[in-house]
Ligand SMILES: NC(=O)C1=CN([C@@H]2O[C@H](COP(=O)(O)OP(=O)(O)OC[C@H]3O[C@@H](n4cnc5c(N)ncnc54)[C@H](OP(=O)(O)O)[C@@H]3O)[C@@H](O)[C@H]2O)[C@@H](O)CC1
């Protein structure tokens with residue numbers, strides 16, 4: 378598990394480290410600059426022209442220190458100062474004073490250094506960027522882009538990217554490598570910021586573990602090794618020890634959604650999986666996944682005799698220890714009753730997805746049945762329908778959108794996108810770091826519901842199950858891409874790779 382921070386949280390960690398722990402600001406800055414220099418030395422040789430663009434906050438202070446360290450090592454270096462001395466931070470002024478005394482080549486914007494730039498260091502704005510970039514700063518950034526440096530290294534975060542949302546604040550500078558300090562900022566984890574950051578190196582510059590006590594760390598991601606969070610499978614056990622997953626899924630022409638979800642639940646470790654679906658899906662599902670129990674209903678009867686249908690649903694719910702509700706159910710009127718009955722009769726975790734969410738969007742009063750054991754897994758389109766917002770508005774701040782929906786109902790909200798967010802009911806927020814665009818294919822989401830259900834069946838509670846499920850799903854996608862490339866992934870292959878990742882647990 379790796380903590381992630383907002384810009385303000387990072388400033389708090391800085392402040393605590395400096396003021397309460399007593400590590401001087403310039404010591405942190407020196408270590409930050411050394412970390413950047415070490416990355417630069419791996420990228421270029423001493424024949425290269427290096428330009429460092431320095432703002433006049435502490436990000437710029439880091440930049441001047443980088444220029445000084447490279448100058449002392451014999452690199453051909455220029456520092457470009459974007460701001461005026463009058464507005465420079467204390468540390469910035471100290472760095473400038475040192476740089477001038479030892480003869481670092483400096484130019485003041487609008488002047489640019491002569492010749493070409495091979496490696497560009499972006500130290501214009503860090504976590505202090507707090508508004509749209511306009512005027513002179515915008516001009517500077519646009520000018521830098523016209524120089525087209527071969528390699529760009531960003532200090533802490535690419536300038537122009539908001540450290541909390543990853544949004545472009547007017548203009549931003551693209552980096553090949555971002556060297557960030559202490560903890561990765563949300564802005565380099567989330568698109569479009571993630572796409573501007575290149576390879577992100579998290580440098581340890583000496584923040585002690587206690588410095589986190591200045592904030593309540595609530596954002597996190599998983600990394601290799603975190604499969605240990607998945608419960609072990611004890612020797613003294615039987616299929617009943619590993620949960621009963623009821624997959625309520627699959628309407629007309631949509632047996633595949635039920636299949637993928639059920640298969641994924643089994644592959645993740647569930648002991649028993651039952652698919653509750655329409656009668657015409659029975660044969661195909663039974664032959665496709667003979668391991669699953671199949672229970673069926675007739676949609677016409679479900680429509681005509683609601684009392685019997687409700688009774689049937691009640692029985693199914695009583696059987697289950699985890700329920701997947703929604704994949705491929707369709708939009709027929711009885712689906713509303715189905716969703717309503719499951720929500721009222723089930724006292725177990727429910728993963729509510731796809732057409733289950735569609736029923737909620739069409740009948741918002743159904744949210745009255747939401748309890749804390751609900752996990753909703755909307756993609757952006759589904760989220761827009763649920764909230765009445767637009768996809769564009771949601772994209773501007775994925776974390777806020779997911780968190781707002783989760784908190785409104787006290788549930789867990791997994792907002793699926795290229796970077797999926799898990800606004801967990803325990804108030805932690807998971808930001809996914811696995812997965813890739815090969816997964817942008819029909820059926821991938823059905824597999825995710827099955828994985829989360831499988832983890833809950835193993836005994837994880839909703840928050841952990843949702844976060845680990847999203848991570849596992851992405852890692853399975855990464856494993857498939859490794860073998861089949863970016864184009865040819867089939868959602869069913871995600872289920873085939875789950876085992877390679879789960880094996881890490883027992884290694
Ligand atoms: N000791 C420490 O704390 C350590 C900090 N470290 C480093 O410090 C960085 C944070 O430094 P920081 O807080 O000084 O903010 P920074 O990102 O340099 O920018 C602030 C300046 O930009 C200005 N400004 C903002 N938005 C603007 C806009 N749109 N357009 C124009 N101007 C704008 C803002 O102006 P103001 O809002 O005051 O008008 C202010 O002048 C951090 O990312 C890391 O690199 C490391 O060395 C480790 C130790």
Ligand SMILES: Nc1ncnc2c1ncn2[C@@H]1O[C@H](COP(=O)(O)OP(=O)(O)O)[C@@H](O)[C@H]1O
Pocket residue numbers: 731756793794795796797811812813814815816817818819820821822823824825850
């Ligand atoms: N570009 C991408 N990078 C990483 N993951 C992606 C990308 N595109 C889609 N995914 C993942 O694939 C899944 C797609 O889910 P969804 O849209 O519900 O598919 P379906 O409804 O067809 O099953 C989500 O988990 C999403 O996070």
Ligand SMILES: [K+]
Pocket residue numbers: 436499500501502503531532533534535536
């Ligand atoms: K920067």
